[in-house]
Amino acid sequence: MAIGGIKTVILLSFILAAGFLLVILSCALWSNWLPLLVALTFVLAPLPNAVFAHCAPDALSAEYESSGAIDLGHFLTAVTIVTGFALPGVLAHSEVIRPEACVMSVVGGVLVYGTIIAYSSVFKQETEEF
Amino acid sequence: MSLPRASYDPRRVFLISCPSIPFYRHRRTIGVYLSGALFAIANWVFLDAAIYSAHAQPPPDAPYDTVPVHVTFLDWLPGIISMIGLLVVNLIDKDRLTGEGAFGGSGDSRAVWRARVILFLGFAMMAGGLAGSVCVLVLKYIIQEYPEQYNFYGIAAVVQNVSLMLSAVVLWLAQNASEDDEYNYQLTI
Numbered sequence: 001m002a003i004g005g006i007k008t009v010i011l012l013s014f015i016l017a018a019g020f021l022l023v024i025l026s027c028a029l030w031s032n033w034l035p036l037l038v039a040l041t042f043v044l045a046p047l048p049n050a051v052f053a054h055c056a057p058d059a060l061s062a063e064y065e066s067s068g069a070i071d072l073g074h075f076l077t078a079v080t081i082v083t084g085f086a087l088p089g090v091l092a093h094s095e096v097i098r099p100e101a102c103v104m105s106v107v108g109g110v111l112v113y114g115t116i117i118a119y120s121s122v123f124k125q126e127t128e129e130f
Numbered sequence: 131m132s133l134p135r136a137s138y139d140p141r142r143v144f145l146i147s148c149p150s151i152p153f154y155r156h157r158r159t160i161g162v163y164l165s166g167a168l169f170a171i172a173n174w175v176f177l178d179a180a181i182y183s184a185h186a187q188p189p190p191d192a193p194y195d196t197v198p199v200h201v202t203f204l205d206w207l208p209g210i211i212s213m214i215g216l217l218v219v220n221l222i223d224k225d226r227l228t229g230e231g232a233f234g235g236s237g238d239s240r241a242v243w244r245a246r247v248i249l250f251l252g253f254a255m256m257a258g259g260l261a262g263s264v265c266v267l268v269l270k271y272i273i274q275e276y277p278e279q280y281n282f283y284g285i286a287a288v289v290q291n292v293s294l295m296l297s298a299v300v301l302w303l304a305q306n307a308s309e310d311d312e313y314n315y316q317l318t319i
Contacts, residue, residue, distance in 0.1 A: 071301075075165060079166045081170075093181075093182060
């Protein structure tokens, strides 16, 4: 269990590094640092769910519906993720950044976001078990 | 003088129940995610047109402005009105509209009436935003006979307002769906 956990952490850190490498390459190759905003967006994407998760109703409480704060967190998450995909597309359309930089920054941002989601889900399972 | 006992729930309107969609329990979450995505798509479609227009400048040594039309505040206005309408519609407590639930439980008909007026104003603002964007598309772009590519600015605003309306509708449905959730339903029976 511990070795598997360590392997997962090492794999995830490699993926995270590859994601940041792609984003920074997309900026540095054309010396245009606007694609860095995409990485920032994808890093901030899990934040609303993490913040509003504490407003979730308890399993023991009488309320079965999820509250409005949870919905706001989901809404903001969806807005942020779509922004991460749309922002480089818009920038590439108006020829502020190159199309190659657009693709590279999107792929890098998705890798970063996937790493964060995978890491938090793995961590969550471990806390639930013990 | 007693009716035969109905084998179905007499409160139901339709005999054949709606087939349950997959992820039935998570439809509220999925609906809210979908609504947020639609909201973001709407705004980015319009921002794409605005940024593209801002970067379509004539070269500095051009004798006159070779770009006939730009996205101005007039194009932003329908979207802003639509967004205010979306906020108003979704800020209303759904329980107040029916006069039931935790807050409006006293059956205060005036409060229900006020809530409905505000809801009507919100939907009217969204519809007005949509109509305004179509007006801008026709009056500012199609009638003026610019080259074909500039109609894209007006069409982007129409797409923005349609998507904002869809976003509001999806959010409304997703949040109201849990009211008659199957689980709660069985609890009440």
